[in-house]
Amino acid sequence: DALLSADKPLAGRRAIVTSGPTHEPIDPVRYIANRSSGKQGHAIAAALARLGADVTLVSGPVTIPDPQGVRTIHVERADEMRDAVLGTLPADIAVMVAAVADWRVAASAEQKIKKQPGEPPAPLQLTENPDILKTVGHHEKRPRLVIGFAAETENVELNGKAKLERKGADLILANDVSPETGIMGGDRNSVRLIEAAHTESWPDLSKEEVAERLALWIAARLSGERS
Ligand code: CTP
Ligand code: CA
Numbered sequence: 413d414a415l416l417s418a419d420k421p422l423a424g425r426r427a428i429v430t431s432g433p434t435h436e437p438i439d440p441v442r443y444i445a446n447r448s449s450g451k452q453g454h455a456i457a458a459a460l461a462r463l464g465a466d467v468t469l470v471s472g473p474v475t476i477p478d479p480q481g482v483r484t485i486h487v488e489r490a491d492e493m494r495d496a497v498l499g500t501l502p503a504d505i506a507v508m509v510a511a512v513a514d515w516r517v518a519a520s521a522e523q524k525i526k527k528q529p530g531e532p533p534a535p536l537q538l539t540e541n542p543d544i545l546k547t548v549g550h551h552e553k554r555p556r557l558v559i560g561f562a563a564e565t566e567n568v569e570l571n572g573k574a575k576l577e578r579k580g581a582d583l584i585l586a587n588d589v590s591p592e593t594g595i596m597g598g599d600r601n602s603v604r605l606i607e608a609a610h611t612e613s614w615p616d617l618s619k620e621e622v623a624e625r626l627a628l629w630i631a632a633r634l635s636g637e638r639s
Contacts, residue, residue: 420464424507427465428555429457429482430457431508432472434490439521446511449597450474452561453509457482463627465505470496472510489515497544501553505630507551507614508545508560516541525630536541549580556637559632562586562606563576572606583607605629 417423427496431453435443457469458479467482470493473480478484485496490512515538517527525533545560560581562572565588572586585603589596603623614625 417464421635422460422627423507425465425505425634426500427457427460427467427507428470428497428500428503428506428523428548429453429460429507430470430472430493430497430512430568432474433511434513434541435488436490436495436513436541437488437520438517439523439525441524444513444517445448445473446513447596448472448474448494448511450476451599452601452619452622453507455619456507456509456626457484458507459620459627460507460621460630463631465627468500470500470510472512474625488506490544494539494542494544497548498551501548501551501555503555504521504634505547505557505627506548506555506559508548508612509560511524511563513541514546515539516592543579545581546579554580557582557586557633559583559626559630565587566589568604569606569611576606576608583629585622610611 432450433445433448435445454476457467461467461481469482469484471484471486477533487496489495518539519536538617549558558581560579562575562584564571566587568588572584576584584606586606587595587603595601599618601619605612
């Protein structure tokens with residue numbers, strides 16, 4: 413069976429990956445965002461494609477190129493990212509790597525807010541953004557494998573475990589993104605895999621190695637379900 417060939421174990425599987433930050437406008441020239449290079453999410457999209465998956469990458473604004481062999485949808489805001497992800501369902505695999513802004517400005521200004529010397533503008537009113545991972549994890553078209561990241565600066569394992577449950581995910585890759593780790597914006601990553609009944613560490617790998625290992629983990633998990 414060609415679909416089960418050893419080098420393309422994800423042939424015939426559809427995957428959705430989110431990557432990068434979202435930008436939430438304050439006015440036409442200003443925005444709120446999280447720090448995210450997109451390196452880890454893009455590497456995961458590419459690794460899934462190399463294993464034969466049909467991959468849609470939904471990317472926020474990043475400076476790195478679109479990965480090879482992947483359909484990339486470019487978005488700016490969290491609500492656009494959510495719409496693109498839901499529009500791509502059904503899928504077998506969802507890996508939500510994007511650093512989605514948790515809040516957006518409730519009423520962003522149509523025109524550039526002008527500086528009034530000595531008079532800073534009124535505090536911004538924020539409103540909560542949709543939680544894309546949680547939406548996918550509880551969706552009627554829920555993919556068989558729903559995977560998220562948990563970027564933490566403290567209590568990595570505890571916070572990761574709570575996220576696994578809250579979001580309805582099968583796996584959370586938790587990492588410590590404290591500034592001293594150099595993970596944010598860097599080329600390396602150290603993650604802790606958290607499942608309901610099992611955790612393990614993948615310390616000090618390149619972001620490509622994390623992607624490669626995760627793609628193989630996904631292939632093994634799905635092939636186990638097929639038999
Ligand atoms: N995520 C998402 N949509 C959001 C927020 C987060 O899809 N609006 C996803 C991220 O892509 C990641 C996971 O949820 O896979 C965890 O994101 P994180 O920011 O660590 O979790 P939050 O639930 O937002 O909690 P907090 O920021 O308070 O730690
Ligand atoms: Ca968050």
